[in-house]
Amino acid sequence: MLRANRLHRHSSHGRLLFVLPALFLALSACEPEAPDPEAPDPEAHIDRLKSIDERNRKPAVEQLAAMGNQIVPRLIVEMSSSYTQVRFEVAHLLGRSRDPRAVPILIQALGDQSANVAQTAAWALGSIRSPAAVPALLAYTADVSPGVRHQVAWALGACHGDSLTPALADSAHRAVLQALTDPRAEVRQGALLGIRELGLRGAVDQVIELATDDSPEVRYLVVQLLEQLQNGGYRQTVGDLPEATRAGIVDALIGLLDDTDHASIRTPAIRALGRSRDERAVAPLMRLRDSGAQEDRAGAAQALTWLQNSLAEPE
Numbered sequence: 001m002l003r004a005n006r007l008h009r010h011s012s013h014g015r016l017l018f019v020l021p022a023l024f025l026a027l028s029a030c031e032p033e034a035p036d037p038e039a040p041d042p043e044a045h046i047d048r049l050k051s052i053d054e055r056n057r058k059p060a061v062e063q064l065a066a067m068g069n070q071i072v073p074r075l076i077v078e079m080s081s082s083y084t085q086v087r088f089e090v091a092h093l094l095g096r097s098r099d100p101r102a103v104p105i106l107i108q109a110l111g112d113q114s115a116n117v118a119q120t121a122a123w124a125l126g127s128i129r130s131p132a133a134v135p136a137l138l139a140y141t142a143d144v145s146p147g148v149r150h151q152v153a154w155a156l157g158a159c160h161g162d163s164l165t166p167a168l169a170d171s172a173h174r175a176v177l178q179a180l181t182d183p184r185a186e187v188r189q190g191a192l193l194g195i196r197e198l199g200l201r202g203a204v205d206q207v208i209e210l211a212t213d214d215s216p217e218v219r220y221l222v223v224q225l226l227e228q229l230q231n232g233g234y235r236q237t238v239g240d241l242p243e244a245t246r247a248g249i250v251d252a253l254i255g256l257l258d259d260t261d262h263a264s265i266r267t268p269a270i271r272a273l274g275r276s277r278d279e280r281a282v283a284p285l286m287r288l289r290d291s292g293a294q295e296d297r298a299g300a301a302q303a304l305t306w307l308q309n310s311l312a313e314p315e
Contacts, residue, residue: 087109087117091124119148122140157176157198160197257269
């Protein structure tokens, strides 16, 4: 524009006639483009988030999710909505987006007056896995809402990263370990998910103890972790386990075979015992093979074969 004006001031009448059309084209290029009629318009769907009818609201949520991260700025604005239901759904959408631009508004939402919104914000921060969220999450480890504590315990593990200072990383780790002893089962579940993210560092004995937890959901998570430990998982963070700890894992797995109500707990315990190289597992596996529930017999027979073959091998 400035260059065109300079040409205007110093040109003859003939050059002026040449410059003006070019100047007009340049000015036209600076005008804002007309909206793309093919671009997705989130407004109607956002308005439907206010509906108390889930049959109306859920399709709107999926339509918004399908629009991708291009609508994240618009969703961030909507986190200030006066409608609790809108804030809840938008926090969930932001978590699904995994877009780091949402981290500041989600940190703010940890203090939302609605526990549902606050715990969804914690979940969303964990989904984005932003270490920047850790200091804010630590402030909510003792929140009155068990749902918030559950999501915070998991998110502290998910957001853990090398960029954290040692002091902050240790604080997050301690908070997750502490949550393993929370009186509410759902918080213990969140802590198990969080400590899994942290690689079980310093938590193996506590995980073994939780094999007798009253909550089947807790026991289900425990048996998954014990099976992974039995198969050599988490070695980078827990190192080589002492013999007493390995024996404790086998004892816990044998105990989980008696969970008569939950095949989803018995099955991984059966598999893990088959890989245990511990002769104490032979008798309980034989019992399941011969007289256990129908869904356990084939798995127990296979695990018993693995175990007996491994015991026959030289150390």
